[in-house]
Amino acid sequence: MNNVVTEIPVLDISTSRNADGTFNPEFVAALLDAAHRVGFFQIVGYASRANQDQELLDTVAEFFAKPVEEKIGLDNRNSAQFRGYTRLGTEITRGRADSREQIDYGPDREPLAVVPADKPYLNLQGRNQFPEDFPQLRERAMEWAELMNRTGHELLSAISVGLGLGEDYFDEPFSGTPAWMGKLVHYVGGGIVPEAGNQGVGLHADYGFVTLLLQDQVGGLQVQPYGQDSWIEVPPTPGALVVNLGEMLEVATDGYLMATIHRVIAPPPNVDRYSVPFFYSPRLDAVIDKVELPAELAADARGVSDDPHNPMLASYGANVLKGWLRAHPQTAAIHYPQLIQKRATA
Template structure:
């Protein structure tokens, strides 16, 4: 299983030419074969403290969390109660807090729908330490993600700065605090999904998870296998836009999260690194890409080169109540 989810040490890129070349070979293989790997040596500390803040947030009184209801945010920011977000139409049995870049939101008439994602976050007054901790975490993971993206391009024999134009100076980033509560013993919903079967939408996802496990990845024979918990590691996976840009050479692999056992609580914190909302992906000038067979098209999941269009596709499916309340003009089917 370690070969399926290799542990890559980012420090190897600074340990001389041979160590760097070996790192790039392993990175390319992981991104091509599975689309998932574990990253250590990233230099980002504070993981335990962040997960402690997640526990504190989800332990706040229900009234305090509901004051941040995502349904009150036209920008898809805030707290979601158990089952609010859906994957393939089925409620995900998790609570979450969605956070994006802190910006004023003021889309004008005729602006693309994806500009409605630009806006302020919602923060709990009862937990003032959360806002600076999360914003600092997002800043540090943005730097790691950009570095990792450049290394991935280098591994594909593509100029390392080829995608700088789509992520600089202002990549679209998205962060979630997640709580997966295990069902009560004998509960009717014990078989529900933690997070349903899906692919991520952008470029890279860096996931911090606790020691409970639960993340599963689909392999070639259709089986789902558990991603091991590696202390201090980020689980890294590729998003759909890298699959598009590499004509399918790199994989945005289907994955899911199973519910914890009764009485067990799982906490995690995924960070999503993506191009600017208006940016579109172009095929990478790489010998690996030119020889690739092309993206396998799923009629239930159309892929768009423009990131803003791709992410709106997912949000329209995931938050139908929010769309109905704030964006009724987007209620036309979004692909799945």
């Protein structure tokens, strides 16, 4: 990389289309540049209702202020879908505990009655766990998911146009039963989880296509663009969402677009940080093939990351289950013992 990246671009998604409904070439060019060169950017102008973002963050904070005895009733160890409440210090990133607790959720559907042995990732379809006595958490989280699905679709369509593809190129993998994921996250001040040190969440890349993050004003998110040793801060920006791309787009574009490595530094002692990441993702059975890029883009494709600790898989379901098994070892041991044993002997 010739130029060191020092800041995160900010794009106004309200300018994404022309009056006739076609994509604005200037917006598409800026989007593709940010996606390729930096791998992270922020968007403003997305179609939220007034105060929807802060209302959700306030609701998340109110939930996590409840006693752990109440939250543990939603324990994700009860869920083969890794849904529900993750206790402090029990999610693992790069072999180390994270300084966070969270609720994981997704499309609320009946689990499949029959799952083929060679497709264990289909077990990830299932029910959410939300508190019955605090219904506003479910209501606001699911309302946010609807907005993020629309926003993610618009961004992926614009990226597709930038790649020389039709704007509906990736629509088929998302048709029917897309397996988006959402998290409601509470990072705790450094030292509460001693084994985590200052790790809010360790360095990692995301599994799916497009990640949209709502973060509060505390800060701590850091990004390491491709080919760069230094980390850069992603500043909290009022009214903005942070966007990055996942492993499915890296696979599809042979690394022209990268699933950029990022991490969160735990907040200072006695400070709480809240965030709501949303992962715009296709069906569990979707398999993403490489696309044919225009020659000028293909020449800048960097290849898919070769990380023995994190092989990237073209099957979305297999890719995401790989990550869940690694991040939630206690839940994995309960619901996927055969896969855990297989990994241990591989």
